[in-house]
Amino acid sequence: DQQVKQNSPSLSVQEGRISILNCDYTNSMFDYFLWYKKYPAEGPTFLISISSIKDKNEDGRFTVFLNKSAKHLSLHIVPSQPGDSAVYFCAARRSGNTPLVFGKGTRLSVIA
Amino acid sequence: KAGVTQTPRYLIKTRGQQVTLSCSPISGHRSVSWYQQTPGQGLQFLFEYFSETQRNKGNFPGRFSGRQFSNSRSEMNVSTLELGDSALYLCASSVGAANNEQFFGPGTRLTVL
Numbered sequence: 590d591q592q593v594k595q596n597s598p599s600l601s602v603q604e605g606r607i608s609i610l611n612c613d614y615t616n617s618m619f620d621y622f623l624w625y626k627k628y629p630a631e632g633p634t635f636l637i638s639i640s641s642i643k644d645k646n647e648d649g650r651f652t653v654f655l656n657k658s659a660k661h662l663s664l665h666i667v668p669s670q671p672g673d674s675a676v677y678f679c680a681a682r683r684s685g686n687t688p689l690v691f692g693k694g695t696r697l698s699v700i701a
Numbered sequence: 702k703a704g705v706t707q708t709p710r711y712l713i714k715t716r717g718q719q720v721t722l723s724c725s726p727i728s729g730h731r732s733v734s735w736y737q738q739t740p741g742q743g744l745q746f747l748f749e750y751f752s753e754t755q756r757n758k759g760n761f762p763g764r765f766s767g768r769q770f771s772n773s774r775s776e777m778n779v780s781t782l783e784l785g786d787s788a789l790y791l792c793a794s795s796v797g798a799a800n801n802e803q804f805f806g807p808g809t810r811l812t813v814l
Contacts (some may be wrong), residue, residue, distance in 0.1 A: 692743055
């Protein structure tokens with residue numbers, strides 16, 4: 590049973606346009622959500638996070654939106670750059686010493 | 702500050718063998734988590750160690766085990782390797798709880814022939 594789902598395995602966007610990566614979750618106990626970016630031959634790196642008490646968090650070109658009623662979050666990258674081409678993982682947790690639960694990832698390709 | 706290091710980076714084994722992977726967390730980090738990444742499966746949680754104690758365990762068979770030393774360094778062991786164990790094994794460290802921001806190492810690419 591996959592609790593965090595990234596239904597788009599891949600996404601292709603033109604440089605300068607907006608990239609929107611989506612993530613759905615099933616566990617209503619999740620209260621904190623994170624996005625990680627992974628380049629080939631490297632480990633994932635933390636990108637941005639959001640607490641369930643918020644519905645938006647922004648950091649430079651990256652914005653994460655959370656819709657608790659729909660159990661859905663999205664990552665917006667504006668404007669997209671070729672260096673953003675990577676695999677993006679959505680992760681979620683619930684409070685307490687429980688591990689992060691990751692989605693399967695979405696491969697973003699930003700075309701120059 | 703040095704990042705998370707994992708050794709070896711690449712490993713080739715044959716079915717039935719066993720393997721030990723090593724992870725050195727960021728200095729001061731006490732929590733170490735291990736993940737398996739395979740194509741199409743994302744990152745699947747193996748286990749987490751904190752202060753030399755296994756605090757969480759994922760849904761993997763008993764062939765997968767780990768430990769943590771007093772200096773927070775961690776090892777994971779896979780016995781009786783199967784072809785399906787071929788994967789990228791990632792280690793991540795965090796200051797306290799594993800569900801805080803985690804810092805990942807580059808991973809060990811294990812190929813089982």
